[in-house]
Amino acid sequence: MFGKIMSKINVKIYVLIFFFTYVTELRGKSFDQKVFTCADEVGPRLEFEIPKFGVLTEANFTFKIFKINERKSFTIKKGIIKKISSPIDNSYFFYKANSNDKQKDNFEITFEFYPPSHLLIQHFNSPFTDLVCWN
Numbered sequence: 001m002f003g004k005i006m007s008k009i010n011v012k013i014y015v016l017i018f019f020f021t022y023v024t025e026l027r028g029k030s031f032d033q034k035v036f037t038c039a040d041e042v043g044p045r046l047e048f049e050i051p052k053f054g055v056l057t058e059a060n061f062t063f064k065i066f067k068i069n070e071r072k073s074f075t076i077k078k079g080i081i082k083k084i085s086s087p088i089d090n091s092y093f094f095y096k097a098n099s100n101d102k103q104k105d106n107f108e109i110t111f112e113f114y115p116p117s118h119l120l121i122q123h124f125n126s127p128f129t130d131l132v133c134w135n
Contacts, residue, residue, distance in 0.1 A: 009033045031093075038119045038131040041072035045131055046111070046121065050081070050095065057083045061097070067107065077107065
């Protein structure tokens with residue numbers, strides 16, 4: 001009697017393992033085409049839209065960079081953003097972006113966005129600064 005019960009339990013476990021291993025595919029939440037605003041303690045610093053990547057993992061994009069002394073004023077910049085899979089969990093993606101316009105207005109920025117709410121931003125070679133984001 002006990003052997004039959006254990007046999008039924010083992011079959012159910014094998015079916016569940018098969019189902020979760022081969023039938024289901026875990027996918028992370030998509031942030032494509034969502035607009036994010038990122039701010040520090042004073043106010044907004046950056047606003048951008050995640051482009052629709054599809055098969056590609058790199059795209060051109062535009063973003064607003066707010067002036068530090070007057071947060072209602074901003075400049076629109078162009079850059080390149082990459083969608084990068086987490087080395088630990090391939091269902092999670094983060095984004096790495098940079099913009100470099102040293103010839104026109106001596107501007108260089110790099111940021112890493114960890115959705116849905118964390119962004120690290122760096123101007124030139126200064127240390128990274130944490131920003132909080134929302135959409």
